[in-house]
Amino acid sequence: MTFPAYRSLLDGAPGHDIFVASQGTELCGLALWRESEEGGRRLLSIFTASVWRRRGVARALLRQAQETYRFAGAGKLAAFWSDSLPGAEPFSRLLASLGWSIPALDCVRISANAQQTKIWSDSRRMERMTIRPGIEFREFGAVSAAERTEIDRLLEAEGVPARWRPFDPLENVNQQLSLLMYRNTHLDGWIVVQDSAPSEVWFYSLYNRGLSASAGALMPLLVEVCRRHHAAFGPTGRWRYNTGPDHPGMAAFLDRYAEEFADFHDRHLYSTFTPTGAPSATV
Template sequence: MAPIDVVAFVRTNQARPDAGSTRPPAEVTGPLMRPILLSPDAASAGPEMSIRRAGAEDVEALAGLATQNLLARLAEGPAAAGDHHLVARIGNIAAGLLVSRPNVQQPEVQDLVSLMVTPLFRRRGIGRALLRQLSADMAQAGREALGAVWSDRLPQLESFHAVLMREGWEAPTPWRLRMSFRVGDREEAMQLAARRIAAAREAGLSSLTLAAAGAEAIPRLLAHAQAVQAAGRLPAWADPAPWLPIGTPAVSQLLVDGHGMIRGWLMAQYQTASGRWLAPIGWCETGPSHMLLAMDAWLAALEETQGPGATVVLHPTLNDGAKVCRLLDRHFRPHALWADHLITSRKAL
C-alpha cells in the first residue's frame, strides 16, 4: 500500500516551566541536500525529490504552504538557535514543508510544529521522508527525542496518526482538554454550579486574588505548597512556584478556609501573542465546590479588570486534572467558543 501523507498542523508542546533540562540545544549547521526517490517507480515517473533546510530563498515557493509569520521569519535570514525547518522540492516546486523547534523547557526534545504537503503531491511518501530527515538531523544534533502535540479536530486525523507510527513514533495519546470562552458569558455557565458554590460559601470557604491577600500572600502560599508536597498530598504538576513569576496577582486566586488557612490556588497568565488568558494550574484540597467558587471569582476579576470580551482558555491535563476536566465538561463546554482535546506523541532518537 502506498504511504499516506496528510496536511497536518500541530501545536508546539507546552511543557511546564519547571520541566526538563536547561542546557542549550545543539545547533544543526549547513544546508542538507539529499535526493530521495518518491516511490520504486518514481525514477521513471518524474524528477527526484530533494530535502534541505528551508531558507529565505524558499519564501516565494512556500507561499501556498507556510503561514505569513513563518514566511516572515524565513525571509529574515538564519533561523533562531535550534529551529530546524525542512523543505521538500520536486524540481522547482516546493512539495512539502516541515517546521520544528526545540521544546522551550526541554531543549533535548525537538518539537514538530507543522507538517504540510502540497495536495498535488500527497500520497507519495513526502511527509514520511520529511519526518525521516528530521529524525536523522536531530539525532546528529544530539537531541534525545522528537515530540508533537496536535488537536483532535485535525483533518485526516487517523491518517496523520498512521504516518507517525510508521515512522517509529509512540502511539498517540490524549493529553489535555482545551476550551475557550469569553468571561462575559460566565454567568450562564456558573448558574449550573450555583448550588455548589453556595454550599462552599456556607462552609466558610472563600477565594481572593493574590494582590488582595497582601504582601505576605506569596510567602505563605509557597510555604504551604512545600508543606503539602512534603506530606505527599501535592502532585508535582500543581506546584505554584514556577508560575508565580509569570502569573498575574490581580487575577490569580488564593483559596482559603473559614480560619484563613490556604487550601489551594488558581493561577492566571496572560498570553500576549494570542491575546488570551490561561489558567495554567489550579489545585485545592477542599474539593471541587471550592474550585468552582475560585473559578467564579477568577472570571469576575478578569471581567472587572479586562472587560467582558476577555477570552479565556482552560487546558487541564486529562490524567492529572481528570476531576477538573469532568467539571469543565459538565459546566462550561455548552458555553464554550470552541473545545477540543490535545493529543501527544514522542519518538526516541
C-alpha cells in the same frame, strides 16, 4: 504552506532546517525542523498540499529527515501536535508506521475569550454554582501577610509542595483575579492567575485541597474567576491554562469539563524517534 506563525522561518532562520518535496517546479509539501537544546531536532510543522495528499509525500519528507539526522549524528527527534488539527489522526498513524513512540500527552490546553465567558456566566446554571450556600471567594490582595503565613504553615504541615501553595513568590501574580475558595469557612482550593500579555492572563495553577472530592469541586472557582476576568478585561480579554500529565486528576477534569467554560480545548501530544545506527561520537 504552513502555519502563519512559522512563515517567517521559511526565509531561512538559524537553527532551523526545511525539507521540501517537489515535482518539477511544483512544491508538494514541506517539513520544518528546529534544533533542540539536547542536540536533537523538533518537528515544527509538516504539510502536504491538498492535491498531493495520500501519495506518500509526508512519509518521504519524514524518512528523508530521519536519514539526514541519523547521518549527522543528531540526537532524538520529537514531534508535538494538537489533537484538534484535522491532520492529527493521519499524522499519528504516519509516525506509528515509521516506528515513532506511541503518542503521549504533553498537556491539556484550554483558553477562552472573555466575551465567550460572559455568555456562559450569564446562564443560570453557572450563576447558581458560585452562590451555593457556604461558598466564599477571597482575592489574594485582600489576604494579610499574617494570614498568608498562617495558610502557608497549614499547607506545609499537610505536605502541599511549596510550588503549589497559593502565595509562592511568583512574578506577575494578578492579586485581584487570584482567588482562595472557602466552603463553610474551610479553605478548599485556590487559583493563581498571572498577567501574561496585554489583556491576557494565565491560570498558573488550580489547587483542590480535597475537602470535597467530587470531580467538579473546582468548577465554582473557575466560574468565579472567569466572571471576574470578564469584569476586569471586557470582551477582548483572554485567559489560558495548561496542565500536564504530572496532574492526571486535573487533566481528566479538564477533558471532562473544559467545554463548559472554555472556547478552545485540546490535547497537545508528542512522540519521539531515535535514529538508530547514528555514527557514535569520536573520543
